[in-house]
Amino acid sequence: MSDFVPRNRVRRGHYVDSVTLMRLSRAAEAMDGVQRAALMIGSAANRELLRAAGLLTGDGMAAGPNDVIVAVLARDRESGEAALQAAMALLEAPAMARSGAGPWQPRSLAAASEGLAGANLALISVPGAFAAEEAWKALRRDLNVLLFSDNVPLADERALKVEADRCGLLVMGPDCGTAFIAGTPLGFANAVALGGIGIVAASGTGLQEVATLIDRHGGGLSHGIGVGGRDLDAAIGGIATLAAIAALDRDPGTMRGMLIAKPSAPAVVQRVVERLARSPKPWTFCCIGSDPWPMPAHVRQATTLVAAAEDALGGIAIGTDFDMALEAMALAARLDTDRRRIRGLYAGGTLAAEARLIIDADGGPDASRHRLTDLGDDAFTLGRPHPMLDPWVRRQPMGEALGDPTTAVLLLDVILGYGSPDDPVAPILDAVAGADSSRPVVIASVCGTERDPQVRSVQVARLAAAGVTVAPSNAHAANLAVRVVSGRAA
Amino acid sequence: MTDKIDSLLRGPARVVNVGLRGFADDLHRRGVAVVDVDWAPPAAGDPKLARLLARLDGDARIERANLEALDRLIGGDPVLVDVVPAGTVIPGLGERMLLHAGPPIDWPRLCGPMRGAIAGAVLLEGWAGDLSTAERLAAGGGVRLAPNHDHGAVGPMTGIITPSMPVFVVENRAFGNRAYCTLNEGLGRVMRFGGNDAGVLARLRWLADSLGPALGKALRASGGLPLKGLVARGLVMGDEMHQRNAACTSLFLRELAPALARAVPDGEHLASLFAFMAGNDQFFLNIAMAMAKAITDPIRGLAHSTIVSCLCRNGTDFAIRVAGTGDQWFTAPAAMAKGLYFPGFAEGDANPDMGDSAIVETIGLGGFAMAASPAVAGFVGAGSAADAIACTRRMGEITHGQHREWTIPNFDFAGVPLGIDIRRVVETRIQPVINTGIAHREPGVGQVGAGVVLAPLACFDQALRAFGARDWPA
Numbered sequence A: 001m002s003d004f005v006p007r008n009r010v011r012r013g014h015y016v017d018s019v020t021l022m023r024l025s026r027a028a029e030a031m032d033g034v035q036r037a038a039l040m041i042g043s044a045a046n047r048e049l050l051r052a053a054g055l056l057t058g059d060g061m062a063a064g065p066n067d068v069i070v071a072v073l074a075r076d077r078e079s080g081e082a083a084l085q086a087a088m089a090l091l092e093a094p095a096m097a098r099s100g101a102g103p104w105q106p107r108s109l110a111a112a113s114e115g116l117a118g119a120n121l122a123l124i125s126v127p128g129a130f131a132a133e134e135a136w137k138a139l140r141r142d143l144n145v146l147l148f149s150d151n152v153p154l155a156d157e158r159a160l161k162v163e164a165d166r167c168g169l170l171v172m173g174p175d176c177g178t179a180f181i182a183g184t185p186l187g188f189a190n191a192v193a194l195g196g197i198g199i200v201a202a203s204g205t206g207l208q209e210v211a212t213l214i215d216r217h218g219g220g221l222s223h224g225i226g227v228g229g230r231d232l233d234a235a236i237g238g239i240a241t242l243a244a245i246a247a248l249d250r251d252p253g254t255m256r257g258m259l260i261a262k263p264s265a266p267a268v269v270q271r272v273v274e275r276l277a278r279s280p281k282p283w284t285f286c287c288i289g290s291d292p293w294p295m296p297a298h299v300r301q302a303t304t305l306v307a308a309a310e311d312a313l314g315g316i317a318i319g320t321d322f323d324m325a326l327e328a329m330a331l332a333a334r335l336d337t338d339r340r341r342i343r344g345l346y347a348g349g350t351l352a353a354e355a356r357l358i359i360d361a362d363g364g365p366d367a368s369r370h371r372l373t374d375l376g377d378d379a380f381t382l383g384r385p386h387p388m389l390d391p392w393v394r395r396q397p398m399g400e401a402l403g404d405p406t407t408a409v410l411l412l413d414v415i416l417g418y419g420s421p422d423d424p425v426a427p428i429l430d431a432v433a434g435a436d437s438s439r440p441v442v443i444a445s446v447c448g449t450e451r452d453p454q455v456r457s458v459q460v461a462r463l464a465a466a467g468v469t470v471a472p473s474n475a476h477a478a479n480l481a482v483r484v485v486s487g488r489a490a
Numbered sequence B: 001m002t003d004k005i006d007s008l009l010r011g012p013a014r015v016v017n018v019g020l021r022g023f024a025d026d027l028h029r030r031g032v033a034v035v036d037v038d039w040a041p042p043a044a045g046d047p048k049l050a051r052l053l054a055r056l057d058g059d060a061r062i063e064r065a066n067l068e069a070l071d072r073l074i075g076g077d078p079v080l081v082d083v084v085p086a087g088t089v090i091p092g093l094g095e096r097m098l099l100h101a102g103p104p105i106d107w108p109r110l111c112g113p114m115r116g117a118i119a120g121a122v123l124l125e126g127w128a129g130d131l132s133t134a135e136r137l138a139a140g141g142g143v144r145l146a147p148n149h150d151h152g153a154v155g156p157m158t159g160i161i162t163p164s165m166p167v168f169v170v171e172n173r174a175f176g177n178r179a180y181c182t183l184n185e186g187l188g189r190v191m192r193f194g195g196n197d198a199g200v201l202a203r204l205r206w207l208a209d210s211l212g213p214a215l216g217k218a219l220r221a222s223g224g225l226p227l228k229g230l231v232a233r234g235l236v237m238g239d240e241m242h243q244r245n246a247a248c249t250s251l252f253l254r255e256l257a258p259a260l261a262r263a264v265p266d267g268e269h270l271a272s273l274f275a276f277m278a279g280n281d282q283f284f285l286n287i288a289m290a291m292a293k294a295i296t297d298p299i300r301g302l303a304h305s306t307i308v309s310c311l312c313r314n315g316t317d318f319a320i321r322v323a324g325t326g327d328q329w330f331t332a333p334a335a336m337a338k339g340l341y342f343p344g345f346a347e348g349d350a351n352p353d354m355g356d357s358a359i360v361e362t363i364g365l366g367g368f369a370m371a372a373s374p375a376v377a378g379f380v381g382a383g384s385a386a387d388a389i390a391c392t393r394r395m396g397e398i399t400h401g402q403h404r405e406w407t408i409p410n411f412d413f414a415g416v417p418l419g420i421d422i423r424r425v426v427e428t429r430i431q432p433v434i435n436t437g438i439a440h441r442e443p444g445v446g447q448v449g450a451g452v453v454l455a456p457l458a459c460f461d462q463a464l465r466a467f468g469a470r471d472w473p474a
Helices: A018-029 A044-052 A077-092 A109-115 A128-140 A154-167 A204-216 A239-250 A266-277 A305-312 A324-333 A349-362 A391-403 A426-433 A456-465 A474-485 B003-010 B021-029 B047-056 B060-075 B112-124 B131-139 B198-222 B228-236 B246-263 B267-278 B285-299 B366-372 B374-380 B385-396 B422-428 B457-471
Strands: A006-011 A034-041 A068-074 A121-124 A144-147 A178-181 A184-187 A194-201 A221-226 A256-261 A283-287 A299-302 A341-346 A371-374 A407-415 A441-447 A469-471 B014-018 B033-037 B078-085 B097-100 B144-147 B166-172 B177-182 B308-314 B317-322 B330-333 B338-341 B399-408 B414-420 B433-439 B447-454
Touching: A006 A077, A018 A034, A018 A068, A018 A077, A018 B338, A018 B374, A034 A044, A034 A077, A044 A068, A068 A077, A109 A128, A109 B014, A109 B033, A109 B422, A121 A128, A121 A184, A128 A144, A128 A154, A128 B014, A128 B047, A144 A154, A144 B003, A154 A239, A178 A204, A184 B021, A194 A204, A194 A239, A204 A221, A204 A256, A204 A305, A204 A349, A204 A407, A204 A441, A221 A239, A239 A256, A239 A266, A239 B003, A256 A266, A256 A305, A266 A283, A266 A299, A283 A305, A299 A305, A305 A474, A324 A474, A341 A349, A341 A391, A341 A474, A349 A371, A349 A407, A349 A474, A391 A407, A391 A426, A407 A474, A426 A441, A426 A456, A441 A456, A441 A474, A456 A469, A469 A474, B014 B021, B021 B033, B047 B422, B047 B457, B060 B285, B060 B399, B060 B414, B078 B198, B078 B285, B097 B112, B112 B131, B112 B198, B166 B198, B166 B285, B177 B285, B198 B246, B198 B267, B228 B246, B228 B366, B228 B399, B246 B267, B246 B285, B285 B308, B308 B414, B317 B457, B330 B457, B338 B374, B338 B433, B366 B374, B366 B385, B366 B399, B366 B414, B366 B433, B374 B385, B374 B447, B385 B399, B385 B414, B385 B433, B414 B422, B422 B457
Parallel strands: A121 A144, A121 B014, A194 A221, A194 A256, A256 A283, A283 A299, A341 A371, A341 A407, A407 A441, A441 A469, B014 B033, B097 B144
Antiparallel strands: A006 A068, A034 A068, A178 A184, A178 A221, B078 B166, B166 B177, B308 B317, B317 B330, B338 B447, B399 B414, B433 B447
């Protein structure tokens, strides 16, 4: 029964501000069968508005400025009454505290830096095409920069570093995956003890490997400063490396320093070595794959990450409880004689480079039969996630290596820590479980600490239980792989 | 020189995270102070604008100019000094001429309420004998139209100013400039919403003959009413000076009462004036607008500054001016307000956004001061006090700084965000929020609701391009 007759109800002696009433009007109008609804204070002007809108009845007419008129025009009597009652109830309902828009999140680096008093670092991981511009904004606002992004043009890197140097700021990166600043791990980094060793490193996983080795053997880091893989190129000239060395020299918490470099422009390395020569602190210079460099007495050279950690720890030996010869013999005994190749599948770029050098140097007369793949290389990450973000990208190549009758050793790295996946071991366990008993041997190293979210000992135990041999360091793992295949004819 | 590196190494790290959110989450869990930026490619990925932004970010000349602009905006000393007929004070307001809100516009493009108001104004001035003749006269170019902003004036909604209308005169005593705005006509059918019937015109005549002269006399006798402190008190009392002027209207009446009583010896007459002003919570809006115009005019033409000097609309176009580009207009189609409607009206009845009143947002009030005024937060979403605060915070991202004297208690006494920087708007795509009334699209109907409108980004993109082409060619 359709009527469209206006209905009014009056709530006497009730004041609600007009904005609230308009909101309640909208709610009432949304009710089933309601064509129009209005809640208004009963002033003369409002009564006139309601009259003009065809919403006023005698009840509403009699309302005054201290009353609220609830007016409804509905399809039929039932929906009209229901809407009136609901609107009256809304009027009486106490206001609910709402969490509202939640915590404020700024939309720009500019606003964020203004909103965080004492901000001293911008951690930038936007796509490479935008990264340099965000870094400029950070420098202009007196922020040091950790540039996680890759694919930043070399010219931009140089310009940023020159400007940072001029302003007394540090640009770490680009492609800087890891840093430790005053006990705070940044990016892909591990929970490492605080201590007196300060590290300047070109690479992410190299720094993670050394930092975790130091932590596991009783030492600690003051800082780990990543400078990006190209800082020692001729085009950059080591600007960030030199600034970081100087900062560690000044830092009272740093007792000794370490520089981890990749093979680089000799003229730049020369300048860096000259700078280290002037340092009042002892340094370890770890240049993977570099020939020995003439060094002053207080700078000692190491050619593997584990050797660098040993030196920084005061000359202790890491992995003494790991009997390499015995392990190698036991593993070799399990293999068919025609299995002669090492197949390395790496997530960490520097770890892959270190393993490749060890295998090239010691892998016998025909080292080229071995194959190492850095799955984090640009060639593999185009359109695919980085294996440090998604460990399952290694699953398929691991299966292929385990099924290949010529493979003797599957060599792996496992990287734990912040930023790394919750369970980087699962794909390895899955691959091993899917292989038959005549499979190649699997050797891994686990880069991590007990305080990492994944807990190193837990992951080591899971791997061991699945028959994976866990070496004390990446260099140990590569050496063990070489020993397993050595003596097998090419 | 290297203390900024050393202070980082002394720790603790205090981090601005731009990019992968997981890094911020890890730091947050470890108790490290971190602010995560809700990042998107600057200028919504427009590569040309992004390159221009990169050139203009942190430029020393711009930063200096913007600092100067802020100093001028904060340093203004607006005083309400008089009420006089517009024709006697507004420079360049000649015969057969009237002023309107927003950027310049020709008759054919004028919206309904603007046409209605102009026809009524022509009738009011006696340039025509009836509304249809008046409209023909205006349409045929027999009446000259010009924007208020080019004559030191502002007006709400249609913003029509004729020579006979009384206007508030606000003097900026720090810089010596003056600005003008009409008297608020009250609610209901009024010319600012396109009303033009006999009642509308009669009220306008009463304002010219009765209220205007009395206010003028009282103000002259009192030596003027300083406005900066009054607005500061109004903010504390819950006004944002655009949608809500209840506190400032009361404060204004209280301040002016003795001088007005002396100026109007007849008790009944005096009572009628007070009753009119007290019956309209928005009476102070027009004073706030004249004040805002007086405050912003000193930054007009300030070289190298990217600060907005005016936001306005004529019901067809939205427009902005920027200090460093002088009097050049940057326009885009006026947007539709989002809001709440009076009974019997809905979005389909609404005219596009209109009026010079957004001048108050230009000085950090209105939508920018939403946090001060939870009562009007209902217009911007759920209506919680937290929404109001979030709105003011968001506006803080696109302004150069904040006001030192106009503070908001429930915003931890932070000042209202002041000085809209076109660079920040273009980069973040955060649109200035303007609180506004909504007019009916047909002439003569009046106000149908109220709400908020977002300033169109196209104006700011254009302005930035023009600004860059002027002094920062690629």
